[in-house]
Amino acid sequence: MFTRRLIGLVGAVAVVSACGGSAPEPAPSAAALAPDAPFEVAACDTFLQKYAACIEQASEDVRDGLRGQLARRRQAWAKVAVLDATKSTLATLCVEASRQVPTELESYGCSW
Numbered sequence: 001m002f003t004r005r006l007i008g009l010v011g012a013v014a015v016v017s018a019c020g021g022s023a024p025e026p027a028p029s030a031a032a033l034a035p036d037a038p039f040e041v042a043a044c045d046t047f048l049q050k051y052a053a054c055i056e057q058a059s060e061d062v063r064d065g066l067r068g069q070l071a072r073r074r075q076a077w078a079k080v081a082v083l084d085a086t087k088s089t090l091a092t093l094c095v096e097a098s099r100q101v102p103t104e105l106e107s108y109g110c111s112w
Contacts, residue, residue, distance in 0.1 A: 039081045044077060054110035057110045077090060
């Protein structure tokens with residue numbers, strides 16, 4: 001459900017961007033696309049830091065999978081984070097993820 005909502009949000013942002021508006025948003029900078037660049041949305045940056053710490057607590061055999069999940073989440077959020085109009089929505093998604101994901105990660109030996 002969370003993934004569907006995020007995909008829907010990214011799609012809506014793409015449609016709104018393609019339809020035009022008063023002024024186009026600037027292209028994301030290289031720093032915004034860097035794998036470890038902060039989003040400058042506190043809830044998201046905190047979530048990503050905690051998730052990364054969790055990966056290190058998990059057993060070696062699941063770390064690559066968790067790293068992949070984190071990278072995919074980061075990529076999806078990056079598409080939303082580059083537009084000022086959607087940053088508040090991104091914060092909401094990050095807060096929701098912070099509520100759901102810790103329970104999901106408990107089975108991997110992570111403590112949030």
